[in-house]
Amino acid sequence: MSKGEQTRQEIVERALALAGEVGLEGVSLGVLAASLNLSKSGLFAHFRSKEALQIDVLQRAIDNFIQDVVVPALRQPRGEPRVRKLFDFYLAWTYGNGRGGSCFFMALTHEYDDRPGPIRDLLVQSQRDWYDTIARAARTAVEEGHFRAGLDLDQFAYEFVGIGMVYQQVAKLLENPQAEERARSAFEMLLARSRS
Amino acid sequence: MSKGEQTRQEIVERALALAGEVGLEGVSLGVLAASLNLSKSGLFAHFRSKEALQIDVLQRAIDNFIQDVVVPALRQPRGEPRVRKLFDFYLAWTYGNGRGGSCFFMALTHEYDDRPGPIRDLLVQSQRDWYDTIARAARTAVEEGHFRAGLDLDQFAYEFVGIGMVYQQVAKLLENPQAEERARSAFEMLLARSRS
DNA sequence: GCCGAAACCGACCGACCGTGCTATTCTCCC
């Protein structure tokens, strides 16, 4: 990897960390450059525009999410165990990501849900993929006989994500220590309903 | 109401609308003033600081939410009907609020969940009140015999809010027309589980 | 070890930010 490419990676990585604290739009080139001991122009030379950097950052976040949540879950046995692990890793990622900030994608959802453009497009695609991933995992559980035939897979994914979302607010904003317990309890109910 | 107070109200109102599009932090005094045909300094004279304005805007949003969601629900008969209406008004408010933007409080959650200060404090309090309101409504349903005795009221509120949150993302960001149907379906399941 | 290319820097641009200060205009009560 050339020097330039390496620096580029470091920039994206640092920008992702900063974006977890102040939002993607809130990352300014000056602050980002200073935190990397780089001049603003030196940093900027790696990207055609700030938006190009933002897209790289988002893509990096998507890659990380897949690597940390989806891939390890897919290594689990097909069916309910895989669905369970998907939820576990999701919860863990949600909490650990962004050093105290909330789930990166949730923050972006509210930052870009009414701001059209390539960033929103990429975000939408990634979230659709995520819902699909959950639904596909649920389908394996149906195929394995863990979940009942005729289960509405998209509805399952919908409620799956809902639990993760409220977990974030209750854990991060409201700082309620019971948040995880409640999330797991809700998820167990969702699983139970999906079985019989 | 004096002229000054009237202008102040108009400023807060307009700022609230703008904040629904660009976030609370994203509302700049210059743009806000221009959209009201006011000079920036003329506008600023009504508030000690930008933060004071932001707090007023948030307080206004809280008042609106109570007026549009909580108060009308409390006019419903105690028990399940009241809980149902609380959800209905919540969904409607979520969708209609901010002219295409998502629920104001959800956006603020991710804007301020790692930014301490009076705004975050007020937001936290308002959200805790909201969860309490749901839990209290659920308790009336227990008292009326609609919900089973021993129902975990806070868990009920948790899952209630979770459904509302995922609804927002699916409806607003993913623009899925089935979002509301799925939300209502999930809510019916929650009610069913709370009864028997 | 040289040399072209890649990487990086410092200075700078115009625009906009929040916030004061002072002057002018408007409102409303006597």
Added chain:
DNA sequence: GGGAGAATAGCACGGTCGGTCGGTTTCGGC
């Protein structure tokens, strides 16, 4: 209807923003 005080405008400030440009340093292949 005039005068006091509130409401608003004008202007300037120090800063930061994304972005540009020309020059300097560093890297990597020969």
